[in-house]
Amino acid sequence: MNSFSRDLIETHCPGMEWPDFLGHVRLGESFVVETERFNSVNGPIAVDGIKAGDNVAVLIESIEMIPPFESPNGGPFHEGMGESVPLDFRDGRFLFPNGLVLKANPSVGNVAVLPKPTSAVLAMSRRFKRGWRAVVNDPRGRHCHQDCQYLAVGSTIHMKAQIDGAGLCLADVHGYIGQGEMAFAGIEVAAKVQVRVEKSTGWYVDWPLIETEDEIMVFASLSAVPVPGESNDLQYVDIARQAYREMRKVVAERIGGSLSDANPIVATAIDIRNCALYGLGNFIQEDGKQPNRSDRDIAVVGVLPKSVFPGSQKA
Numbered sequence: 001m002n003s004f005s006r007d008l009i010e011t012h013c014p015g016m017e018w019p020d021f022l023g024h025v026r027l028g029e030s031f032v033v034e035t036e037r038f039n040s041v042n043g044p045i046a047v048d049g050i051k052a053g054d055n056v057a058v059l060i061e062s063i064e065m066i067p068p069f070e071s072p073n074g075g076p077f078h079e080g081m082g083e084s085v086p087l088d089f090r091d092g093r094f095l096f097p098n099g100l101v102l103k104a105n106p107s108v109g110n111v112a113v114l115p116k117p118t119s120a121v122l123a124m125s126r127r128f129k130r131g132w133r134a135v136v137n138d139p140r141g142r143h144c145h146q147d148c149q150y151l152a153v154g155s156t157i158h159m160k161a162q163i164d165g166a167g168l169c170l171a172d173v174h175g176y177i178g179q180g181e182m183a184f185a186g187i188e189v190a191a192k193v194q195v196r197v198e199k200s201t202g203w204y205v206d207w208p209l210i211e212t213e214d215e216i217m218v219f220a221s222l223s224a225v226p227v228p229g230e231s232n233d234l235q236y237v238d239i240a241r242q243a244y245r246e247m248r249k250v251v252a253e254r255i256g257g258s259l260s261d262a263n264p265i266v267a268t269a270i271d272i273r274n275c276a277l278y279g280l281g282n283f284i285q286e287d288g289k290q291p292n293r294s295d296r297d298i299a300v301v302g303v304l305p306k307s308v309f310p311g312s313q314k315a
Contacts, residue, residue: 006034006190009042015131018117021046021165030061030196033170037188039137039145040130043169044114047197050166052116055200057211058168059156063106065175066190069094072183077285087187094175094187104175107152108193109186111208112136112144113159114167124225136169140221140299142207144169147276147299149177150210150217158200158209168197180277204253207246210301217301218246222279235295236280240272243302254309265308275299 002025013019024046025031033042050056070084071094088095094102114136115121121135128134136144143162151157170193177186203209203216210217220243222234247270251262277283279297282290 001194002029002031003192004031004033004042004045006036006042009036009040013132015129017122017125017131019044019114019132019167021167024048024165025197028196028198030194032192032194033168035171035173035191035193037190039110039172041110041112041133041136041169041171043112044136044165044167045169046165047161047168048165050161050164050197050199052161052163054161054166055158055203055205056113056161056166056168057156057158057198057200058111059196059198060108060151060153060193061196062192062194063108063153063173064192065089065104065106065173066192069175069187069189071096071187072185074183074185076182076283089175102176104187105149105152105177106189106191107149107174107177108170109147109151109172109174109177110137110145110170111151111157111159112169112171113161114163114169115141115143116162134225137171138223138225140223140297145172145299146208146210146219146221147172147177147181148210148217148219148301149174149179149275150212150215150301152212154213156211158203158205158211160205166197168195170195180274182278184278202254204250206249207242209250211306214306215303216250216306217273217303218243218250219275219299219301220246221275221299222295223297233294236277236298239298239300240302243272243300244270247302247304251304251308266304269304269308271303273301273303275301 173191174186208219276299281293
């Protein structure tokens with residue numbers, strides 16, 4: 001089985017404006033990508049047979065977490081915060097020094113494909129010491145950095161390839177991440193992630209679509225480093241509306257109907273679940289609030305049960 005070592009994060013095209021492919025895999029081939037503890041991606045990996053504009057499905061087959069393990073200790077309030085807390089791990093649970101226990105839920109925070117290398121994207125790459133690795137982490141958008149706890153073993157993320165070969169990258173694995181990532185981090189871990197890439201069929205894909213056994217989720221986001229060509233003058237409400245809007249398209253495509261046909265079930269059943277909320281204006285406690293402070297770095301998913309679709313095996 002192909003395996004891409006985490007050592008390559010330091011040696012493969014560091015700080016460059018644009019990377020070469022790290023290697024190639026075949027459609028339907030299982031392979032392993034090793035990640036480091038935080039946000040530097042490993043990749044990009046070319047998927048043979050994928051062309052720009054194709055929809056790809058990345059299936060997460062296994063996640064092996066690598067110690068050490070630490071709990072974040074941040075949040076919106078200055079009082080009570082401190083250094084990260086070392087954790088023990090036993091029988092699938094994180095053990096806190098004070099006796100508290102948390103069941104692990106490993107998930108991949110960043111499944112990315114390379115964006116089209118436009119002049120604006122390349123200019124963004126040149127702005128950062130990390131170069132191209134910043135481009136597949138910081139903007140979120142349609143191509144990277146979901147911070148979603150549902151990207152766990154058994155889930156699939158559907159994304160649109162923006163270049164030939166897709167350029168798959170992985171990073172930011174969490175042993176546990178709460179909805180909202182309220183401390184600016186989860187339990188950040190190094191990991192070995194086994195994935196498989198197929199062509200996506202049966203779903204409308206524009207913004208990333210996360211599929212679990214029982215649910216379908218549309219990812220929507222706003223970043224402090226916007227994708228070139230997209231507005232950064234948005235608030236949380238706009239991202240929630242975006243998730244709603246995109247879910248209507250997903251449903252309409254699935255049933256072969258119109259937005260009007262799709263709206264009643266979306267209006268009735270959609271959940272908006274938070275992925276990252278630490279970019280909310282005035283999230284950090286300060287002496288005075290700024291009424292016009294902008295929201296930045298927001299990520300949500302709009303969720304429907306798959307059982308709403310005709311022919312679903314789940315009741």
